Amino acid sequence: MADVQSMPWVFTYHDTGRSSVAMRQLQLLGIEPRGQTVLDSFLALPYYLVGTRRLALVQRRLAPSLTRDGRLRAVGCPWDPEPVSETLWWHPWHTDNPEHTWLRGILTRAGRELDTAEGLS
CATH class of the missing domain: 1.20.5 (Single alpha-helices involved in coiled-coils or other helix-helix interfaces)
Known part of the structure; x- marks a missing residue:
């Protein structure tokens, strides 16, 4: 969880008035992710992650399409995220x-x- 706190993040669809369930969970755990970039599309994530130490959070079903070419890797979430509904x-x-x-x-x-x-x- 220390990496989650200290590493820079790329957010998708994030603003100060709204955030995802997973981001609210992090805040409840006392972690405020340090965002560097906000994108309007999950498909743009690789362009902002490859070759950096940035983190991003995506749904499990989306991860294989973003990691297919081997330039990115998906790791399990270090907390138990609420399901997307x-x-x-x-x-x-x-x-x-x-x-x-x-x-x-x-x-x-x-x-x-x-x-x-x-x-x-």
């Missing part, structure tokens, strides 16, 4: 809307496929 909300007026019904079906199937891949179903 996504929620879809819509106004009740749209419940029977064909486009909304289609989109909810696509997202529900995608979630089930991810759960099956992780052995959660």
